[in-house]
Amino acid sequence: MLRIACPYCGERDQVEFTYGGDAASGFPALADADLDRWTDAVFIRDNPRGEHRELWQHQHGCRQWLYVVRDTVTHAIQSVVPARDASPAAGADGR
């Protein structure tokens, strides 16, 4: 069980959250019709050992999307910031 410190609601149980996927992988431009690039973006994930940037939604709390940096080995969470304050090319603190 993870405990995630929501910037709006405080530290809460994982059951209140929904995992929203890899936050580091971007998508090609909508006008880009290249099948390989889209297959990569939609299906191929790095599955890193260690630091992982991911999106979570506090679905049963404030309903906000959050940008979380989590260690995939220890599950330790380094930072949680509102996704709207994090840029796609963000650093470890999401900014």
Added chain:
Amino acid sequence: MPEQRSALAAVYRPGRIGAPEGPAAVILSERLSRTLVQVCGWRDSFPQLCRGLEALLSCAIPGDGLRAVSHAGRSIFRVGPERLWVAGAADDDLLRTFVTQAPGEDAVVTEIGHSRTVVRVAGAQARTLLNRGLPVDLDHSVFPVDAFAQSVIHHIPVLVHRTGPEGEAVFDVYVTRDYAVSFWEWLTRVAQALGGQIREAE
């Protein structure tokens, strides 16, 4: 005007549950005559909207999603960064007028009272009862009067608000209307083991 009909009408039976005698460890009651207004805004203009609401409601608007502000029979919850709920009595004229007045482009005001069922859980074992399903610490030291949490019980989204008076365990649980019967079944089944009483709806 047609009367509001409780979502629990078919299953709500006042009386003892569990232990037939002795003090009731938990006291359950539906709060029927309530209204609930949602106010949503936008990031840039939300602080200004809150200042307007402070003047209208003559009290502070909560700045976080941890504590409600209760004043003059109303409770205000910040349920999201730019989203407020104002709960009050069904005959609260100020809230009724507020909903019908055009709020301008800085706010979306919606009356959502009929979308929620409010159940009051009180008594010495109220905390034990709720924590059989709620993953939030309700101890007074971290969850005092006016603390609230949006969370989940038995897979059902809830907002739990600790109301007064100070020193007593009284919680109002806001449940979406379509899950009200499922929630009530869970609540009364767990309450049976503790021994309690269902009071007439208020």
